[in-house]
Amino acid sequence: MRPSVYIPVAVLTACIIAFQIIVSALNREFYLTQLTMSAYYSLVILGLTVLMGYAGQISLGHAAFFAMGGYTTAVLTTYNLAGAAGNPLVKLVVGLGLDTVSTNAYGAQTQHLSPWVSLVVAVCLTAAVAFLIGIPILKLKGHYLAMATLGFGIIVYRIVLGTRMFGEADGISDLPAFRLAGGLAVGGDPGLRVQNYYIAAFLLVAGVILLTNLIDSRPGRALRSIHGSEEAANAMGVNTARYKLSVFVLSAVFACIAGVFLTHFNGGIGPSEAEVMKSVSYVAIVAVGGMANLWGALVMGVVLNYLSLRGYFGSYDEFVFGCILIVIMLFMPEGLLIKENFRILADTAVRIVNKCRAGKQE
């Protein structure tokens, strides 16, 4: 890791810890709930930033990967193993010790598959699907790529909505908590709030470190060359198809992991997580963050999701996202969080202060 990376990471970590200490001291820990959720959504956005900003490939179907993670774990961990004890597969699972016992909301004990297993299954499944679908999809460009990823998203949405196993329109509820090692657990219980905040923050920081290193490495330069001109990159001997595919799979896995953890945190998932509008809002946030700007995407991802999840936009939620898309694309295609904007802000602030001072002196 180079200094240029670990200084911001250290600052981020310090901010995360400081925020927790402050809200705990103020007895306002409930802010952490939505912040945890936003952190998971930001994980999706980070993956998408590398795909869109660095490799230059649009994806209007990333919510599908999130939903695949969430639904896989939801289906697997809500299936009651005790009810099918005679099934050889269930016997094998229990024999290998891959099951856990949880207490559900009504106080009954349920025996179900360990979320660790479902996490592994979800990641493998998502990576496999992303790989298979990525090979033909990434050959397309421009509108065709947009349409194909959009189409993929719609298919996943339709399957989720039309299949009884996935709970159809109602989705799946009453997921058990995901017990990690050493008493840590991902779940909706108010007592778990602080540790869940740190679990989400840890994943987010780990994701940032991984991706910043990737961007600074040889593959990262290759990706940027693809964004610049795919033909030129090819001519220079960059295997563009392979790089594009790897990044696509990587970003899908990011979305999947976020889906698994957030679904356990929420205790349920519904088809709205797979909707096209969700994918569009991810794209919107990547654009606001400045496309090829991981830190921008991270900050905007956390801030916008946090505001949206707390209901600040009221019934104008989608309108806000639509406006953001247009305004950012038209007036600041580099994103909101660039040095120039901070300079403008600082200038204006200084000028206002000066004016006030001048006014006082008179």
Add this chain to the structure above:
Amino acid sequence: MPFEQLLQYIFSGITSGSIYAIVAIGFNIIYNTTGIINFAQGEFLMLGGMTAISLHSFMPLPLAILAAVIITSAVGALIDFIFIRRLKSPSVLNMVIVTIGLSIMIREIALHVWDEKVRSLPYFTGSEVTSINIMGAYISPQVLWVLGVSGVIVAFLGVFFRFTLTGRSMRACASNITAARLCGINTKNMVTISFMLSAAIGALAGCVISPITQTQYDCGTSLAIKGFTVAILGGLGNSTGAVIGGIIIGLLEAMSISIMPLAYKDAISIAILLIILFARPSGLLGKREAAGLKEF
């Protein structure tokens, strides 16, 4: 399957197919001039339908539709003036994002201008209960209206793009915008005209299909996705292709209903689209070489 039943499925396919086709045509106009896909096309339909419905309460139907078409086309021009012209060198990625943003914005504005309730125009001929019997199967006269209007639009566009100076200039913009500018074509105005034209056609489509589909603030998006599918299937930019593609998708969906659960209908048509995209991205009627040359 008895003949009447088969015919009835075909008619059902034609009903939905004609709706998809008329939406898809709108996509093609802007694409033909600018090479961009307007994701807000569905919202033009919704705007047209909603405006006509509101105006219909105090003016006769044909006048209301005409006014709605004019108003929507003004909105199209406005969108170009305010948003599209500001983009200096738009990449496809940027255009996709901007038009998606527009579509969300128009939809949400419509929600707050009108409300969440569903409305519709009256049937152009007959009423809700009228149906025409053709060889034992039934079809609503409104479907014939939709088909007729699509046909007229396709014919009009064919003539317009081939034989008028404006139409030819618009095509020139699509194939090479710099060359078009060098030939003295005011490319910016051409883009404005294309937005007005496609908004007008969208509004007309929105009015014609309103008695069948009903109009609601958020009906545009799902129609646009279907229309987009059909436009790509038929070959982007090809209006005849759009009509054929629309009818094909409509028929496939109707046939799939007879053997599959209805819940997966949309997934099936999208899956077909994906297969076509992978195998032949230029669409059914698009020229393969042309698609290879186009820069996306």
Add this chain to the structure above:
Amino acid sequence: MSFKKILVVFVCLAFLAVAVSCKKKSGETIKIGAIFAVTGPASFLGAPEAKTAQMIIDEINSSGGVDGKSLELIIKDSTGSPEKAISFAKQLIEENKVFAIIGPSTSGETMKIKAICEDGKTILLSCAAAEDIVNPVAKYVFKTPQKDSYAAEKIFEVMKKKGITTIGVVASNDGFGLAGKKQLETIAPKFGITILIGEVYDKKATDLTGVLTKLKANNVQAVVNWSIVPAQSIVPKNMKQLNMNVPLFQSHGFGNIKYAREAGAAGEGIIFPCGRLLIVDTLPDNHPQKAVLAKYKKNYEGKYGEDVSTFGGHAYDAVMILVEAIKKAGADKEKVRDAIESLKGFAGTGGIFNFSVQDHNGLAIDSFDMLTVKGGKFVKYEDK
């Protein structure tokens, strides 16, 4: 450049405004949270519910409040997304420390926050239909819409009288449609009725002639369309186009005159079970619900200039039940919960509520009347 400057400053100001708006005033009020799908795909449920809830709270406050305290309603727009409902429920319970939550509008959302409200010991009065909400009974969770199974039984009773034995079912692919379809399938055998085909259509469906052709080909004697979406006006139109002359039954989701008006001439003769809100004018004056219904209809239509619907009525019932319980037990969560559970003979828009420890819905099958469309109006259905 200068424009950009303005923009940057504006964005910062917007964030500042948001931050400042967090500071909320507090006083001697009872806070009630509400989660409704005001916008989004379920907005035809959430919008009238939100309007109704706001209207009643304003009315109550202007007449002196409850128990000497005024009510404060915090409406959250969930757009029908469960993840937002989860976030808002936690926020309302832990942060706003609300007394009770009204809503959500859809069953999917309600099922997601059922456990959260149970853990948070906060009363939830759901406006969604599915029976799973109150079965198994959760201590703090109640619901106001009538049970789907009663609606299904009502429909089957009429069918039996008409001598119908084979039917086709179509339902929308949202929580309401699917829950209803499940009830129809469970109850049909009891009445000796066979469901030949059960299909689910998209809630945004624009043309359903395809699936109706399938039903027609199977010679069903009646069609049941269980949904809450605008397709309720498309189904009758398409049936008439296909020259299908079998009776059409719809669910209590048809309880909005707008849908009947959209169906126009094709809507004539649709039979559906519904609460009495839509036929309040024809009720006898001594009917226990008459006064409540007439007042709600008059106030709502006067205030918002739109037709009253049974969906808004669910929110009306939820708020009024809560207010009634607070009047009885004072502003204490546990006592109010007990008061709701022991509430008997409470006349709401959906029917007469009789809650008990086992029954957190409180409505009986007689809360439904069978209605039909005649001359573009809802009238009571009479057996011929």
